Amino acid sequence: MPILIDIRKLTIIGKLIQHGAKNVTDSLSTMANIQADIQIKSLSFVEPSDIPQEIGEGDHYHANIRLTEPPYGVFLMTFGDRTAHEIAGHMTGQPVEDGNLNQMHESALQEMCNILTSGFIDGIANTLGTTINMHTPELERSDAEVIADQTLSHIHSDSLSIVLDSVVDLRDEDTEFQLRIFLVPDPGAFVNLIDKLDIEEIREIENVAAAHDGDRAF
Amino acid sequence: MPILIDIRKLTIIGKLIQHGAKNVTDSLSTMANIQADIQIKSLSFVEPSDIPQEIGEGDHYHANIRLTEPPYGVFLMTFGDRTAHEIAGHMTGQPVEDGNLNQMHESALQEMCNILTSGFIDGIANTLGTTINMHTPELERSDAEVIADQTLSHIHSDSLSIVLDSVVDLRDEDTEFQLRIFLVPDPGAFVNLIDKLDIEEIREIENVAAAHDGDRAF
Numbered sequence: 001m002p003i004l005i006d007i008r009k010l011t012i013i014g015k016l017i018q019h020g021a022k023n024v025t026d027s028l029s030t031m032a033n034i035q036a037d038i039q040i041k042s043l044s045f046v047e048p049s050d051i052p053q054e055i056g057e058g059d060h061y062h063a064n065i066r067l068t069e070p071p072y073g074v075f076l077m078t079f080g081d082r083t084a085h086e087i088a089g090h091m092t093g094q095p096v097e098d099g100n101l102n103q104m105h106e107s108a109l110q111e112m113c114n115i116l117t118s119g120f121i122d123g124i125a126n127t128l129g130t131t132i133n134m135h136t137p138e139l140e141r142s143d144a145e146v147i148a149d150q151t152l153s154h155i156h157s158d159s160l161s162i163v164l165d166s167v168v169d170l171r172d173e174d175t176e177f178q179l180r181i182f183l184v185p186d187p188g189a190f191v192n193l194i195d196k197l198d199i200e201e202i203r204e205i206e207n208v209a210a211a212h213d214g215d216r217a218f
Numbered sequence: 219m220p221i222l223i224d225i226r227k228l229t230i231i232g233k234l235i236q237h238g239a240k241n242v243t244d245s246l247s248t249m250a251n252i253q254a255d256i257q258i259k260s261l262s263f264v265e266p267s268d269i270p271q272e273i274g275e276g277d278h279y280h281a282n283i284r285l286t287e288p289p290y291g292v293f294l295m296t297f298g299d300r301t302a303h304e305i306a307g308h309m310t311g312q313p314v315e316d317g318n319l320n321q322m323h324e325s326a327l328q329e330m331c332n333i334l335t336s337g338f339i340d341g342i343a344n345t346l347g348t349t350i351n352m353h354t355p356e357l358e359r360s361d362a363e364v365i366a367d368q369t370l371s372h373i374h375s376d377s378l379s380i381v382l383d384s385v386v387d388l389r390d391e392d393t394e395f396q397l398r399i400f401l402v403p404d405p406g407a408f409v410n411l412i413d414k415l416d417i418e419e420i421r422e423i424e425n426v427a428a429a430h431d432g433d434r435a436f
Contacts, residue, residue: 004222007405008378010263042260045228047417160226187225199265 003187005194012194015202016124017043017164023123027115028168032091035171042165048148048155048184054163055144055180056080063113063137064151065121070130071185071193073159075121076151077113077137078144083177087112090175110139116168120181127202128193152184159184221405223412230412233420234342235261235382241341245333246386250309253389260383266366266373266402272381273362273398274298281331281355282369283339288348289403289411291377293339294369295331295355296362301395305330308393328357334386338399345420346411370402378405 021038028034046054055062061084064076079087085096088105091112096105117137125132142150161184168177239256246252264272273280279302282294297305303314306323309330314323335355343350360368379402386395 002224003226005225006220007223007409008221008265008376010228010378011265014262014264040260042258044232044261046232047226047229158226160228191225 003191005191009194009197009199011199012197012202013162014043015199015206016127016194017162019127020120020123021166023126024116024119024168027119027122031115032111034091037169037171039167039169040164041167042163044163046161046163048152048157048159048161051076051152051161051163051182051184052144052148054161054182055147057144059141059143060147061109061139061141062147062151063117063139064147065117065134065137066154067121067132067134067185069132071190073183073185073190074151074155075117075134075137076147076182076184077116078147078180078182079178083179084109086175087177090170090173106139113137113139116179127205128197130193155184156187158187160187160190221409223409227412227415227417229417230415230420231380232261233417233424234345234412235380237345238338238341239384241344242334242337242386245337245340249333250329252309255387255389257385257387258382259385260381262381264379264381266370266375266377266379269294269370269379269381269400269402270362270366272379272400273365275362277359277361278365279327279357279359280365280369281335281357282365283335283352283355284372285339285350285352285403287350289408291401291403291408292369292373293335293352293355294365294400294402295335296365296398296400297396301397302327304393305395308388308391324357331355331357334397346415348411373402374405376405377402378408 017040021040024038025036028036055078060078060080062076062078064074066074081099084101085099088101088108089095091108092104094102094104101109114136118134121132121134161182164181164183166179166181168179170176235258239258242256243254246254273296278296278298280294280296282292284292299317302319303317306319306326307313309326310322312322319327332354336352339350339352379400382399382401384397384399386397388394
């Protein structure tokens, strides 16, 4: 059965993602005192069966949460060893030696995953005018196929996955973390949420937010 | 009136764009003997009224064609002075001095626009199983607002624009050209074309193409 969306509402998906990223920026600043810009480098749509290929070969760090409220589905974040070592080193002030993370490194990575995940989901939820409760994601390291198996076993094969390549760019430092984010919502619930949104309403939210931030001259 | 598309068919938009980019790679090789990889760095959806902002401030080179066959609408390509000078210098073997293009440079740029535009549109058309006849795009240089005015005056304000940031990366050379592509199809005609496509059929096209290219082991 087709799950229909007005094609002109696709602009809203972009807005949702921008707002998610903006909220991550704010969370990093308030929760971890990290001044950073988040850039979404690419957005694409793939089928869930293509996710292992999108994650890439070899082992990756990953954290996922299953959303128990609309839009349901799964939020999955993956990153490679290099980014893991950079994050852990930056957050603890102790460089990672010989690729071995100590307990402080692991806690820091876990903390970063929590901030990124909750920041992103909360940002999307705010824009949708709702809240999305969630558990804390658990950070693991596995092969792409294993990640997909574990994470997506309950997802319908005809779901849609939104794939985001994002870069967390630390201000005043020559460091950036590269992350890949997969949003695999329940297609029906997702369309239902987007249908309720109007692009003009979103612009108003943005204008209010910008006025509060003092980014614009009013 | 809503123009509805099955949300799971959004994966097809990504495929269309990949095939367009792949065809540009082939065209550059056969028509200009340039070995290059085209990467689509980002895909987003915006409203036509946001296009000037997406093009960016100041003057830009631009070439556009109006499609007189489905999906109708407009194909617009923009790039900045730096990319223009790099393309012109690379194609003529004569560096651009003091930012002034000579006639050879201008012809080379025009030629590059023709290859990129026809390559991209043909690639999309092949995947759609159709042909899209087009005129030769004329290269100009104007301010973003002027470009949008000229190009989009006949476009409905509630159309959807697909924005692609793409990079033409020359193999064996440390040079890349950054281009921005705007596809502003007629929403109804676009949905109609995509509705006829099946993701499995596209996979078959890809498999056949890959077999011909010898990229896969059969």
